[in-house]
Amino acid sequence: MDYLEINRANWNARVPVHVGSDFYDVEGFRKGHDPLRPFELAEVGEVAGRRLAHLQCHFGLDTLAWARRGAEVTGLDFSEAAVEEARAIAADCGIPATFVTADVYDAARALGGRTYDIVYTGVGALVWLPDLARWAATVASLLAPGGFLYLAEFHPVADVLDDETGTTVTYDYFARGPHVWEDVHSYTGSGELDHPTSVQFQHGLGEVVSAVAAAGLRLDFLHEHDHTLFPRFATLVADGSAYRLPEGAPRVPLMYSLRATKPYK
Numbered sequence: 001m002d003y004l005e006i007n008r009a010n011w012n013a014r015v016p017v018h019v020g021s022d023f024y025d026v027e028g029f030r031k032g033h034d035p036l037r038p039f040e041l042a043e044v045g046e047v048a049g050r051r052l053a054h055l056q057c058h059f060g061l062d063t064l065a066w067a068r069r070g071a072e073v074t075g076l077d078f079s080e081a082a083v084e085e086a087r088a089i090a091a092d093c094g095i096p097a098t099f100v101t102a103d104v105y106d107a108a109r110a111l112g113g114r115t116y117d118i119v120y121t122g123v124g125a126l127v128w129l130p131d132l133a134r135w136a137a138t139v140a141s142l143l144a145p146g147g148f149l150y151l152a153e154f155h156p157v158a159d160v161l162d163d164e165t166g167t168t169v170t171y172d173y174f175a176r177g178p179h180v181w182e183d184v185h186s187y188t189g190s191g192e193l194d195h196p197t198s199v200q201f202q203h204g205l206g207e208v209v210s211a212v213a214a215a216g217l218r219l220d221f222l223h224e225h226d227h228t229l230f231p232r233f234a235t236l237v238a239d240g241s242a243y244r245l246p247e248g249a250p251r252v253p254l255m256y257s258l259r260a261t262k263p264y265k
Contacts, residue, residue: 003178003199004103007128008078010198015059015081017191023230024188029061030093036065037152037241039225043257044150047071050117053142055104056125060086060097066120067095074098074116076107105134108141115144122153122257123229127200130178132207136215143262149217151260155224155253156204158232166233166245166252177201187230205256217260224253 018024025033048070054063057075059082067073067090075097077083083101090097102110104125119139129135139149162170177200184196212219227242232254236243245251 001178001180001199003130004078006195006197006199009195010193011058011077011079012081013193013195014186015079015085017186017193018188019059019085021188021190023190024061026061026089029064029089034065034068035061037229039223039257040150040152043152043221043223043259044118044120047118051115051144052118052120053107053111053116055107055119055121055139056128057086057099058082060089060099062120062123063099064090064093064095064097067097071118072096074100074111074114076100076102076104076110078103104129105131105138107138111142114142115147116142117144117147119143119147119149121149122151124154126151126153126203126208129203130201132203132211133214136211136217139212140215140217140262143217145262145264148220148259148261149212150257151208152255152257153208154228155256156202157252158228158254159202161233161252163233165235167235167249173202173204175202187232209258212258212260216262218263220259220261222258223256225255225257226251226253228254 019026047066050071052066052071052073054075057063057077060075063073063075080101083099086099100110119142160169160171160173162168179200181198182196184192227244231243237246
């Protein structure tokens with residue numbers, strides 16, 4: 001099973017559906033809306049004048065949002081359709097940015113050996129990768145000394161909870177996969193996909209942190225959050241741009257974020 005080509009076809013099919021969705025609100029972005037989450041802005045800090053690489057950037061709205069804040073940005077994604085869309089939006093908005101088509105494991109070669117002050121990624125990125133040790137080593141190779149990885153990701157605990165209430169353990173936390181899914185709808189809730197098959201991999205929090213540490217990066221923080229970015233459980237309640245379990249329900253972590261720095265020699 002060629003998971004990479006299956007997923008590439010799936011994500012190429014998602015691009016026009018996502019671009020036209022209310023979830024991404026591309027028109028709002030063109031008018032100045034900032035899609036970055038408040039906790040990310042606080043944890044990443046000032047980016048003006050810094051080189052930022054966004055791995056698995058999809059069609060680049062978050063990448064371009066960092067550019068609006070003054071970062072010198074490069075976005076990388078394995079979907080040519082997504083990269084073409086990212087370049088078009090950047091041109092339409094007059095935002096300087098570089099976008100490259102490549103698999104994340106080939107990022108060092110595809111980016112010509114350049115290094116960055118910040119490698120930014122996540123928000124549904126790791127589930128598409130079978131080998132986190134290789135991913136973390138790639139991230140480390142892209143960082144300049146003193147630079148850092150910032151990862152904001154959906155918490156693996158949320159992956160084991162029932163789809164309706166999000167309160168009952170239903171799935172196996174340690175079932176790494178590959179898991180093959182057939183779903184004609186994306187998380188945006190709009191449109192149907194021409195290529196509905198996807199292959200995903202589940203990674204525990206310990207696996208993520210261990211991979212980052214093994215790559216030689218120093219963990220600065222690991223934060224867990226009680227909100228997520230879309231109504232993945234039917235009972236979640238909208239709270240601004242976030243979604244939470246209802247008031248009075250026991251809270252569980254729905255997202256996490258970490259920052260890890262590449263030490264100076």
